[in-house]
Amino acid sequence: MATGAIHDPAPTRGARRRAQTRARLIEAGRTLFARQGVDATAIAEITEQADVGFGSFYNHFSSKEEIVDVVVSESLEAQGRIVDEITAHLSDPAEVVAVAHRYFVMKSRSDPILGWLLVRLDVSHRVMTRALGERARRDLDRGIASGRFEVADADVAFLDTAGALLLVMRAVLDGDLGADADRRHAEGLLRILGLTGADAQAVAERPLPPVDSPRDATLEP
Amino acid sequence: MATGAIHDPAPTRGARRRAQTRARLIEAGRTLFARQGVDATAIAEITEQADVGFGSFYNHFSSKEEIVDVVVSESLEAQGRIVDEITAHLSDPAEVVAVAHRYFVMKSRSDPILGWLLVRLDVSHRVMTRALGERARRDLDRGIASGRFEVADADVAFLDTAGALLLVMRAVLDGDLGADADRRHAEGLLRILGLTGADAQAVAERPLPPVDSPRDATLEP
Numbered sequence: 099m100a101t102g103a104i105h106d107p108a109p110t111r112g113a114r115r116r117a118q119t120r121a122r123l124i125e126a127g128r129t130l131f132a133r134q135g136v137d138a139t140a141i142a143e144i145t146e147q148a149d150v151g152f153g154s155f156y157n158h159f160s161s162k163e164e165i166v167d168v169v170v171s172e173s174l175e176a177q178g179r180i181v182d183e184i185t186a187h188l189s190d191p192a193e194v195v196a197v198a199h200r201y202f203v204m205k206s207r208s209d210p211i212l213g214w215l216l217v218r219l220d221v222s223h224r225v226m227t228r229a230l231g232e233r234a235r236r237d238l239d240r241g242i243a244s245g246r247f248e249v250a251d252a253d254v255a256f257l258d259t260a261g262a263l264l265l266v267m268r269a270v271l272d273g274d275l276g277a278d279a280d281r282r283h284a285e286g287l288l289r290i291l292g293l294t295g296a297d298a299q300a301v302a303e304r305p306l307p308p309v310d311s312p313r314d315a316t317l318e319p
Numbered sequence: 320m321a322t323g324a325i326h327d328p329a330p331t332r333g334a335r336r337r338a339q340t341r342a343r344l345i346e347a348g349r350t351l352f353a354r355q356g357v358d359a360t361a362i363a364e365i366t367e368q369a370d371v372g373f374g375s376f377y378n379h380f381s382s383k384e385e386i387v388d389v390v391v392s393e394s395l396e397a398q399g400r401i402v403d404e405i406t407a408h409l410s411d412p413a414e415v416v417a418v419a420h421r422y423f424v425m426k427s428r429s430d431p432i433l434g435w436l437l438v439r440l441d442v443s444h445r446v447m448t449r450a451l452g453e454r455a456r457r458d459l460d461r462g463i464a465s466g467r468f469e470v471a472d473a474d475v476a477f478l479d480t481a482g483a484l485l486l487v488m489r490a491v492l493d494g495d496l497g498a499d500a501d502r503r504h505a506e507g508l509l510r511i512l513g514l515t516g517a518d519a520q521a522v523a524e525r526p527l528p529p530v531d532s533p534r535d536a537t538l539e540p
Contacts, residue, residue, distance in 0.1 A: 248516065253496060254487060254503040261486025262479035262511075269478050282475040290483075290507045292516055295469065 120158045122148040124172070127165045132211035136166055170215050174229040177205070177212070182233065184307045191241030192293055192301045196284040198237065199263050200306060203280035206267040217268045234260060241291060248292035259287045341379045343369040345393065348386045353432035357387055391436050395450040398426070398433070403454065405528045412462030413514055413522045417505040419458065420484050421527060424501035427488040438489045455481060462512060469513035480508045 109117070126148035130139045141162055145152045159165045181201050185194045206213035238256055241247035249255035266283045269275045281302045288298035330338070347368035351360045362383055366373045380386045402422050406415045427434035459477055462468035470476035487504045490496045502523045509519035 250506055250520065251499070251503040253490075254500055255507055257486045257490050257496075258483035258504060258507040261482040261484065261489075263482065264486065265478045265482025266475060268482075269474075275474060275478075278472070279475055282472040283479060285471055286476055286479040286511045289510045289513070292510070294515075295513055299471065 119150055119154055122150060123155060123158055123165065124168060128169050131166065131169060131215065171229060173212055173215065178229045178233050184309055190301065191237065191244055191246045192288055193304060194237050195241065196288060196301050197306060199287055200280035200284050202263060203266055203270055203283055206270040210271055213267055213271045217264050217271065255290055258290050262287060340371055340375060343371060344376060344379055344386065345389060349390050352387065352390060352436065392450060394433055394436065399450045399454050405530055411522065412458065412465055412467045413509055414525060415458050416462065417509060417522050418527060420508055421501035421505050423484060424487055424491055424504055427491040431492055434488055434492045438485050438492065476511055479511050483508060
């Protein structure tokens with residue numbers, strides 16, 4: 099937006115060090131939030147784990163909430179890109195949405211650390227409106243534009259499907275749902291989007307596209 | 320469950336005082352959480368507002384979270400009873416569920432304090448499985464037993480509808496949805512439960528039963 103800026107100059111040594119410190123803090127935060135939860139993690143533990151001085155934290159983040167937000171946003175962006183890849187070749191908008199939702203339900207089982215971060219609604223509401231929310235909304239709008247989806251109000255339909263996903267993920271994290279939770283949830287969400295029961299079931303039962311990323315190998319059914 | 324206990328003896332003076340102090344703390348908590356939010360409320364403020372000594376708090380609650388839980392549970396129990404009353408004469412299970420969901424969406428608009436307490440997922444997940452969750456599950460099971468609802472998995476359908484409601488309430492609290500959000504959400508949830516689009520729309524558009532309680536007069540459409 100700055101009209102005078104053509105491109106960034108090469109970063110100075112100070113700027114590079116600053117970026118490295120920030121990256122170390124984020125990685126330390128991710129590790130600690132994963133291991134012991136957000137609430138139990140003190141800023142001093144993050145700086146200790148990152149091997150930087152306590153005061154440096156505040157050169158990069160104003161609060162623990164801010165680094166939580168960054169960790170979650172970066173994770174979501176990475177997950178969003180994976181889902182984009184595995185759904186790229188699908189021509190049915192209903193299948194795209196079903197696969198995306200099934201991915202996150204199954205991910206809650208295979209990567210509970212990410213799952214727990216996502217279902218903390220105070221955090222997830224903000225991030226939902228960013229990385230994942232934009233993608234989900236794009237997929238929803240495509241289906242509406244093509245006539246595959248039929249909803250009275252796209253905003254409410256978006257929230258209905260996102261909220262349903264969050265609570266199903268939460269129940270998977272609690273160990274309360276069986277192995278077919280992803281398909282049963284996909285069926286329900288496709289009904290919200292106007293598919294008949296039989297159509298929703300058929301799309302929800304389609305085999306998942308392969309997930310190439312090795313770290314997501316646990317998602318294979 | 321205590322086999323020897325026929326009935327409770329008349330409470331002693333000490334027990335009555337204890338109950339009064341507890342009630343004062345709960346009322347103070349409700350007022351303060353409503354006015355300034357849970358996070359901004361210190362235990363010392365609750366005891367000050369209740370006009371009891373700071374230490375007394377811990378005779379009744381082990382932590383702030385515990386009193387939050389009690390305040391929310393009592394509010395939910397009261398709301399659950401209101402919804403039971405206004406839906407008691409309805410014969411269509413679909414209308415019962417639609418009215419209950421519409422009530423909570425509209426309530427988020429008319430009573431944002433209650434709304435915010437409910438959508439704090441860390442709290443609401445626990446309470447959802449109690450007062451409101453039991454009622455919602457009962458209504459869902461009735462509709463399934465009568466053949467009005469048709470779902471592949473009742474547990475997942477329950478979570479889909481509850482999660483959808485929470486996120487719609489959250490958006491209403493943020494001022495992001497229009498006045499028909501309750502009807503549009505009811506339509507989506509009835510689709511999850513197997514109603515066709517036209518049927519879901521018709522049920523969601525039915526006039527709400529009158530809400531007698533004066534404090535809920537603001538819910539009238």
